Amino acid sequence: MIERLLSAHPFGPDVREALSALLRQSTGGVVEPLEDDAPDHGVWAGWIADQVGRPWAETSFLWAESYFFRKLLAATGFFAPGPWRGVDPFAPMKRAELHNAATDETLKALDELPHLSAADRDAAVVQAAVWGNQADLAFQLSTDASGATSGLVAGSPEEFWSLFGEPGAVHLVADNSAGELAADLVLVDRLLTTGRADHVVLHVKPNPYYVSDATPSDVLEVLNHLTGTSGEAGDIGRRVQESLRAGEIAVRSHPFFCAPGDFSEMPDDLRADFASAAVTIFKGDLNYRRLVGDRHWPATRPFDEAVSYFPGPLAALRVLKSEVVVGLSAGTVSSLDEGEEPWRTKGSHALIQTSGQRSSPR
Numbered sequence: 001m002i003e004r005l006l007s008a009h010p011f012g013p014d015v016r017e018a019l020s021a022l023l024r025q026s027t028g029g030v031v032e033p034l035e036d037d038a039p040d041h042g043v044w045a046g047w048i049a050d051q052v053g054r055p056w057a058e059t060s061f062l063w064a065e066s067y068f069f070r071k072l073l074a075a076t077g078f079f080a081p082g083p084w085r086g087v088d089p090f091a092p093m094k095r096a097e098l099h100n101a102a103t104d105e106t107l108k109a110l111d112e113l114p115h116l117s118a119a120d121r122d123a124a125v126v127q128a129a130v131w132g133n134q135a136d137l138a139f140q141l142s143t144d145a146s147g148a149t150s151g152l153v154a155g156s157p158e159e160f161w162s163l164f165g166e167p168g169a170v171h172l173v174a175d176n177s178a179g180e181l182a183a184d185l186v187l188v189d190r191l192l193t194t195g196r197a198d199h200v201v202l203h204v205k206p207n208p209y210y211v212s213d214a215t216p217s218d219v220l221e222v223l224n225h226l227t228g229t230s231g232e233a234g235d236i237g238r239r240v241q242e243s244l245r246a247g248e249i250a251v252r253s254h255p256f257f258c259a260p261g262d263f264s265e266m267p268d269d270l271r272a273d274f275a276s277a278a279v280t281i282f283k284g285d286l287n288y289r290r291l292v293g294d295r296h297w298p299a300t301r302p303f304d305e306a307v308s309y310f311p312g313p314l315a316a317l318r319v320l321k322s323e324v325v326v327g328l329s330a331g332t333v334s335s336l337d338e339g340e341e342p343w344r345t346k347g348s349h350a351l352i353q354t355s356g357q358r359s360s361p362r
């Protein structure tokens with residue numbers, strides 16, 4: 001990743017040296033404190049206090065990944081006065097992903113939506129939101145992901161839609177930008193146009209993170225791309241734009257979305273926000289790890305039990321890219337384990353899991 005950044009940007013010697021130092025520290029050294037005075041310095045100081053001085057190799061995977069991305073941003077000059085201040089170092093990669101052939105195809109495929117029955121249209125937008133999570137640049141950089149799909153290991157679009165009742169607030173905790181965020185906006189549009197949501201809160205990362213994670217400016221970039229596209233994608237983009245203007249969609253970026261901890265440790269203001277939602281939708285692998293706890297749980301641990309701390313109904317839509325998984329049936333686990341594929345980490349399987357089902361689905 002550091003090599004990709006060095007070749008993507010004409011960084012001067014200071015930034016190049018800071019990135020090389022991060023590479024040395026994170027691969028063989030100890031955790032060093034933050035040296036910047038960015039607005040999130042104070043909150044991070046609390047998250048790293050008991051880790052400073054420890055070898056990186058002894059920190060937890062989730063903690064190390066998050067801190068790596070925070071240090072990387074600082075190393076590129078993101079928080080410092082100067083030419084790189086506020087420059088998203090991953091922007092060229094995200095832009096390439098937004099303008100690639102696979103995203104074009106996904107957007108073109110939306111032209112089929114108006115010809116589908118309401119039920120098929122519901123199913124199609126959920127499938128697109130789930131599998132949109134396959135496109136993830138951090139994962140592509142660290143694996144030989146093929147893009148092949150093998151199906152859902154749990155849940156169904158019907159299970160997802162049965163969570164919704166009277167119109168209410170729906171919160172969507174987004175993951176990657178580009179094609180995945182475009183599919184998420186299609187889902188948001190469906191939630192609003194079918195009256196399942198009276199308004200939607202879209203949660204994105206406050207800063208560039210995990211290469212392709214969506215930030216507020218990515219929301220605008222993807223929206224501009226949609227509105228500049230012909231056909232259904234363009235129509236959806238214009239409706240989303242109007243919903244933003246009307247306050248039916250709000251975009252938020254709480255600092256905790258870049259925190260190195262599980263959602264069970266979320267701060268009170270974020271908990272209160274989720275408690276006010278009729279349904280909260282969590283997208284992607286990292287959000288899933290943070291939602292159920294980034295641990296080697298038995299795969300058959302009930303999903304409801306893993307998320308029992310969460311203050312409301314929720315759905316997780318995720319492609320499996322890491323070992324963490326719960327809520328599977330024993331039969332599913334044994335048949336997947338019998339196969340050759342590393343099904344938990346290959347990015348070829350996905351899931352839809354829900355908790356807090358309404359008693360009489362509409």
Ligand SMILES: O=P(O)(O)OC[C@H]1O[C@](O)(CO)[C@@H](O)[C@@H]1O
Binds near residue numbers: 138142210319
């Ligand atoms: O974008 P997503 O779906 O959250 O996936 C990110 C995943 O990619 C990795 O960074 C690399 O595999 C995982 O650690 C992480 O869970």
